[in-house]
Amino acid sequence: MWKIYLSTILTMALNLTFLSPIVAETNLPEAPNTGKPETETQPGGTRTGDLDYHTCNPDANRHPVSLLAKDGQDFTTSEYPSFWFYFPYTQQQVESVEFILKNPQEDQVIYRTLVSLSNQPGITAIHLPTQTEYSLELTRDYLWEVIISCSGNQGNQVKLEGWITRTIIDNPESYHSYIEEDIMYDAVTKLAQLYYQYPENEQYQTDWQNLLLKLGHQDLVEETLWLELKPITQ
Numbered sequence: 001m002w003k004i005y006l007s008t009i010l011t012m013a014l015n016l017t018f019l020s021p022i023v024a025e026t027n028l029p030e031a032p033n034t035g036k037p038e039t040e041t042q043p044g045g046t047r048t049g050d051l052d053y054h055t056c057n058p059d060a061n062r063h064p065v066s067l068l069a070k071d072g073q074d075f076t077t078s079e080y081p082s083f084w085f086y087f088p089y090t091q092q093q094v095e096s097v098e099f100i101l102k103n104p105q106e107d108q109v110i111y112r113t114l115v116s117l118s119n120q121p122g123i124t125a126i127h128l129p130t131q132t133e134y135s136l137e138l139t140r141d142y143l144w145e146v147i148i149s150c151s152g153n154q155g156n157q158v159k160l161e162g163w164i165t166r167t168i169i170d171n172p173e174s175y176h177s178y179i180e181e182d183i184m185y186d187a188v189t190k191l192a193q194l195y196y197q198y199p200e201n202e203q204y205q206t207d208w209q210n211l212l213l214k215l216g217h218q219d220l221v222e223e224t225l226w227l228e229l230k231p232i233t234q
Helices: 175-180 184-197 202-214
Strands: 015-019 082-087 094-103 108-116 122-127 141-150 157-166
Touching: 082 141, 082 184, 122 184, 175 184, 175 202, 184 202
Parallel strands: none
Antiparallel strands: 015 157, 082 122, 094 108, 094 141, 141 157
């Protein structure tokens, strides 16, 4: 990406971990400092192993995943980015869904919220509030986490985590510009907003499917798109 100007570029890893119950973190994961990290993930960010045991819906044939789960596609130009996920659960199948954004360098929680899932599985976003205290600084690496607590007697928790860095590109004009520059957080957000607003537009439909394929999510091209998850007032 020859148009990206960074004093330091740290490529980040995305891991999907299933825990039952989840163990409280004492040390935050370290941001990778060279190249694309080696991970135990398959396309889509799903860790290898017995995934069926730790799930909030034993009948679901898919697992929660970040749309930006592979190949270090982890940049944004936005101070207040959106984080996109596929959730195979409904609100009735979970006890809670928590989103956390951290600044590991300063051991600081930037933002924490509980969100309510939709009434059917689908692709959706968690938006960072547009308030100054939540804004991302340029070139700084941030760690995000999603912790899903299952409802009922299962006692399972599902955890997703990944990294995001804010950067700059010259004169972005459309989601095509973000795709060309590998700014995939913004590419997904811009195109999802257009496709959600104009679902009958064949060009947006085709481009959305192609973007999911590019990100390794060919199994999600027919899934419902929900624009955002609503924070739960606490």
